[in-house]
Amino acid sequence: MIVMIEWILAAIGIAGFGLAGYWDLKSTEFPDWLPYSMIILALAVRSVFAWLSSDWGILTSSILVGVAFLAVGLAMYFARQWGDGDAWLLGALGFLFPNPSGFAYFGFFPFPVAMLFNFFLVAFIYIIAYSVVLSLTRPDVYRGFIRSFRREYKGAVMLVGGTTAAYLIFLVTMFLSFRLAPPSPLLAASFPALIAFIVVFSRYGMYIEKNLFKRRIPVSRLRAGDVPVGGKWRVLRPAEVKALKRRGGHVWIKEGVRFAPVFVIALVVTLLFGDVFSLLLGFV
Structure with missing residues (x-):
């Protein structure tokens, strides 16, 4: 039964994070409902299996780790490191996979710690590659x-x-x-x-x-989902775009790294290789 639940959650994670990455690369944004839906599905699936197996740890572990991951994500959002959508995607990662049940896990550190490390390692490599490729065009x-x-x-x-x-x-x-x-x-x-x-x-x-991750555009070209320069990283809502267009003029918007693909890559890396940090240091 545990193996079945993990494959269901893996399918939800790969599909959800894959869609987020695709939409982010295509249009620089993904819908707010996507990470919310992933969290709701994770809790629903875990609730069903917790009830069937009379093991409520299946659900409580998801809540504890998911809230912790979401707190890390929101802290990075308020530190202006990424958008609120990325924060909720990180939370979804924790709600879906608080433990490695059903998957072979090799590592020195607890699974949630390894998942976070793998995520930031993949993010670091991804940002390097993204920035280098982008700078080659300029x-x-x-x-x-x-x-x-x-x-x-x-x-x-x-x-x-x-x-x-x-x-x-x-x-x-x-x-x-x-x-x-x-x-x-x-x-x-x-x-x-x-x-x-x-x-x-x-x-x-x-x-x-x-010098590169921003550009000045006329407000007539502004659209919902653009991120204004200054303040916390947040996307403009349709009502805000309409108000700015009525005002006229130009506005600076951010052109940050399209970060959502990191989530699906980090998930696959963790499920396949476990604790990458331990592998690098020779602990495993």
Whole structure:
């Protein structure tokens, strides 16, 4: 019975997140009802199986993890990192899959923690690929970033050097005090390069967000779902679009990363490979 419920939930997740990704890539938005429907279906399916098996943990685990994921998503929304739709999609991920019941799971960390890590890892790789491909269409933006980064080069070197020194001190302290060595020497040795990459890419991300991920359009071309520059990341409702069109003029809108495809990719990665973090560190 547990295997059956997980396959039903997997079908709901892959179909729902797949549709969200498709609509996001096609029109930069997906309907609000989609993540709400996924959450309702997750709770309905889990309620039925909880009643049939007399195990209400099937439902309570979904509620606890789903609310926690939704809280993380809404926190990122209020921090202006993504839209409210993405926050509810993250919540749907938690309501659907609070545990790996019915699927083989390999990992050191609890399943919800691994799911979150896999999600952010996939998101990081996706954003890198998306940003690089997008910037290749605008060579002037790439050249502008190089000029901008030259002014911050010394600060970046100091940040990488200081972080690497702190990391080495930590490794030496752990070995001398507890005889603990890093599980992967190769990963430990690559730490400086990883930090350097993160520093450079974070600067690159801020630069392209400021110079590439926005455009000025006449209000006559504005449509519901566009995201205005400034304030929290939120889409314009039809009534707001009508009011702006009556006012006339131009408006700046955001052209952020079309992020919804990350959810279906992260779900498939987790169901197939389990805890990617543990795999990378050699724990599994």
